[in-house]
Amino acid sequence: MAQAPSCGGNFAQFLQGVKAEAMSRGISEEVANNALARVKVDNKVLSRDRAQGVFRQTFLEFSQRSVSANRMQVGKKKMAQFAEVFARAEADYGVPAPVITAFWGLETDFGAVQGDFNTINALATLAHDCRRPELFRPQLLAAIEMVAHGDLDPTGTTGAWAGEIGQVQMLPRDIIKYGVDGDGDGHEDLKKSSPDAILTAANFIRALGWRAGEPWLAEVSLPDGDFPYEKSGLGQGMTLNDWAALGVTFRNGAPSAQNLPADLLFPQGRNGPAFLVFPNFSIYLEWNQSFIYTTSAAYFATRLGGAKPYDAGNPGSGLSDVAMKQLQQKLAARGHDVGKIDGILGGGTRAAVRTEQLRLGLPADGWPTEELLGAL
Structure with missing residues (x-):
């Protein structure tokens, strides 16, 4: 029998190849058959994969919608309800409650919206498809391993369209590698x-x-007058001491480690x-x-930790999709x-904008404007 292709081709033959690989890793034939017996291609998954929405919202739009009063x-109720679990998380892993809670809230609204795609079908569909099989075939094999452990039901387990499972939306390989039985029932049921x-x-x-013990993000205020905006952006080699010398102050109290590396970000x-x-x-x-x-998630965590809402200021609306592409x-x-x-303002575009702003004598904050577009 010819070796099954790594992607594409006859779906049944593809599944036979996955089954053989799973068994070579120690999965029993019975488990492999059970995991794959009812698997089918989910065309809705392929549609989602082909039409992933690009992230065009501004920071103010997304953060104000996602970090809602509700x-x-x-989030604060969850931190109180599971205070002992969060204390264990920080003691054992060094990660504070607000950081975990912010991801929990943004990913699934604290478990309320976990996705309704059959996980095995989603992973098999994406592993068979030839766009990203190198990512999803190992995840499909990990899902079969979860079936063997009794942590995934081939017909009943559902999640996101790309195969993420549970209240914090993690892929099967990460669940196997990092899963913790927090309630002592012998399973990692996220x-x-x-x-x-x-x-x-x-x-x-x-x-x-x-x-552990270090901050992640803090809102700051800048001094009046001239400021070296070109020093903003990731990876500039500045420290808290450096920013303090330039007159940058904290709105919610300064971290104690003054030599800590620190980058200045202007999301808008x-x-x-x-x-x-x-x-x-x-x-x-x-x-x-x-x-x-990520900036919104980090900001959400600071709010859950007691920080006040940011000063929105009065930023420009930015460029349209067409203008951004231009x-x-x-x-x-x-x-x-x-x-x-x-048309997405990613890290590469922000860095390029900052360089051109500096060349043109404009404030080099990495935020594209009609003035910059015209000057180019």
Whole structure:
């Protein structure tokens, strides 16, 4: 029998290849058959994968919608309800309650909205599809392993369209590697058990490189008058001491470690909210690569920790989708690496904007404007 292709081709033959690989990893034939017996291609999953919405909301739009009064209220109740579990999470993994709770709230509204796609079908569909099989085939095999452990029901377990499961939306390989039985029932059930979800998230965040006892984001105010905006952005090599010397002050109390690396971020330009972010902010970018999502998640965590709402300021509305693409084309023509011309203000585009603003004598805050577009 010919070896099953790694993606595409006859779906039944593809599943036979997955079954053979699972059995080579120690999964019994009975479990493999049970896991794959009723699997089918889910065309809704493929539609979602093909039409992933690009993240076009501004920071103010997304953060004000996602960090709502209701989410704040429920988040604080959850931290009180599971205080002992959160204390264990911080003691064992170094991750404080607000950080976990913010992800919990943004991902699933604290478990209320976990997704209704059959997990095995979703993973098999994406593993068979030839767009990203190298990502999803290992996740499908991990899901079969979860079936063997009794932690996944092939017909009953549902989640997100891309295969994430549970209250904090994690993929099967991460659940197997970082799963924690928080309630002592012998299983890591991230769908139904909040203690399992909380402690598994803490273990996963620690594995991403979380630095215990350190901040992640803090809102700041800038001094009046001239300011070196070109020093803003990630990876500029500044410290808290450096920013203090430039007159930057904290709205919610300053961290104690003055030599801590710190980057100044303007999610919506110098006239909007301003934040210093610290090494732990990189963990947010590991969790989700969207700059707006991660900054909002980090801000949400500070609010749950007692910080007051940010000063929204009076930022400009930014560029339209068409204008942003025009800007990216002009930046690319000048030799900047902005990635795909997609109208999204990502890290590469922000860095290129800052460089061109500095060259043109404009305030180099990384926020694109019609003035910059015209000057280019």
